[in-house]
Amino acid sequence: MHTIVKKHGIIVLLLISLFAGCKNQPNNTGDDKVTKPSTQEQLSEPVYRPPVSTESYSQSVDLEAKIGQMLIVGFRGLSIKDKAVQNLRKDIQKYHLGGVILFDYDMTRKSWKRNIKSPTQVRTLVEQLQVVSQIPLFIAVDQEGGNIQRLKKKFGFPTTASAQYLGQQNNLALTNKQASKIAKTLAGLGINFNFAPVVDLNLNPNNPVIGGLKRSFSAKPDIVTQHALKFIEAHRRYGVLCAIKHFPGHGSSISDSHAGWVDVTNTWKEIELEPYQRIIDEGMADAVMTAHIFNKRLDSEHPATLSNKIVTGKLRQELRYDGVVVSDDMQMGAITNNYDFERAIQIALEAGIDLIVIGNNLKYEKDIIKRTVAVIKQLVEEGKIPTARIDESYQRIQQLKSRLPKRYALTVEAEPSDSRIRIMKYLELKYSPGSDVKQEHYQGYGPKYFHGIKLKPGSYDIWIDKKGYHSKKQWVTIRNQDTTKMVNLEKK
DSSP: OOOOEETTEEEEEEEOOOOOOOOOOTTOOOOOOOOOOSSOOOOOOOOOOOOOOOHHHHTTOOHHHHHHHTEEEEOOOSSTTSHHHHHHHHHHHHHOOOEEEOOSSBTTTTBSOSSOSOHHHHHHHHHHHHTTOSSOOEEEEOEEETTEESSOGGGTOOOOOOHHHHHHHTOHHHHHHHHHHHHHHHHHHTOOEEOOOBOOOOSOTTOTTTGGGTOOSOSSHHHHHHHHHHHHHHHHHTTOEEEEEEETOOTTOSSOTTTSOEEOTTTOOGGGGHHHHHHHHTTOOSEEEEOOEEOTTTOSSSOGGGOHIIIIIIIIIISOOOSEEEOOOTTSHHHHTTSOHHHHHHHHHHHTOSBEEEOSSSSOOTTHHHHHHHHHHHHHHTTSSOHHHHHHHHHHHHHHHTTSOOOOEEEEEEESTTOEEEEEEEEEEEEOTTOSOEEEEEEEEOSSOOTTOOOOSEEEEEEEEOTTBOOEEEEEEEOSSOEEEEEEOOBO
């Protein structure tokens, strides 16, 4: 890992990043009206870049690191000032964690203090996590629109319409506009994995977790598919991945898998597979998230997330999907009320799950990363899970991560060591209000340096100043390699 402080100066490490199932949280309004952010904070404009190789990530990787890459875990904390975030950064480094998931509400504490407070705070938090990760992190969130928005208006984010509203309007241009707003917001924050869109059919409008929350586009598979594709296309333009959910279909259920066992044996229909099949066939399925629903006709023993017949047999073999399969939150009642933790993890791996999501919110466990890595490692060492099974998931995950924008390090070594360093991105010349004089406008990163600032490729101004010294302004362009700048200030 990189050393941040040297005796002769301060090293500023700047890494380029854009690195994005789910029950409604309290106090969501469900208002489908589209509004502007309630703060004046502006989200930076992202740039999507073509896939890059993950070869450097996959050489000489030990078992524990591969296991770590298979986990997306929730955590507490708003910034590096929080002890929980400091501990998470250590776990990211030690266990090579695959990703994190952000929440706005802490379920166990019944508090709105979790991971989201404002656009600037979220962007900074993401930067503080990405900078310590050798392999880029998945930064995931549930930002479907409508009732399911972790990034809410009250935190300064734009609201967007529900899937149900968009399906009823059946205007693909409108769906594209709303999805683009979501994707642009996520990309500007460094969130690179959206657990959306929902492609469940609205077969039961009173379904407490799908239809009742307006999360489904329609009961008709054609409408669901068309709008889901527009949603995914918009996210791809901004370099944000999507997970379509909840396979093989949660729309017909009459109960909520967050709370307990959900049996759809008598309500599930084969047409619920159609959106998945069509999205997969068009090459638009970045990832597929499984449901914790039980269907005796598909598997008489286990719910979908733990079913080899459904994940491997139905999804991979019948629907010919070979991408990343993501579990819904493994702490949901449908799992925890019926399986102990170790057994659930083992069966999920046997089923074919690649990314195991542990929200760490329905129940909070400080050492959940350490515990889960240890459980999987022991399963492998005891021969219960083949090493090849771990390798298979690891390769799929790295292939998916290869589609995230490439990062390069910008190192600034400043003398004296306690100088203030600001990174500024030139935007444009604009006329000042009420004047014909043009002024330069910049996007600032800082303004004081803090560990984990992340920049996309491009040209930047580095401003360095310290009381008693002449300030300096350096210009640097980041291309396809790491860059170092040496800066020495002169005394006045």
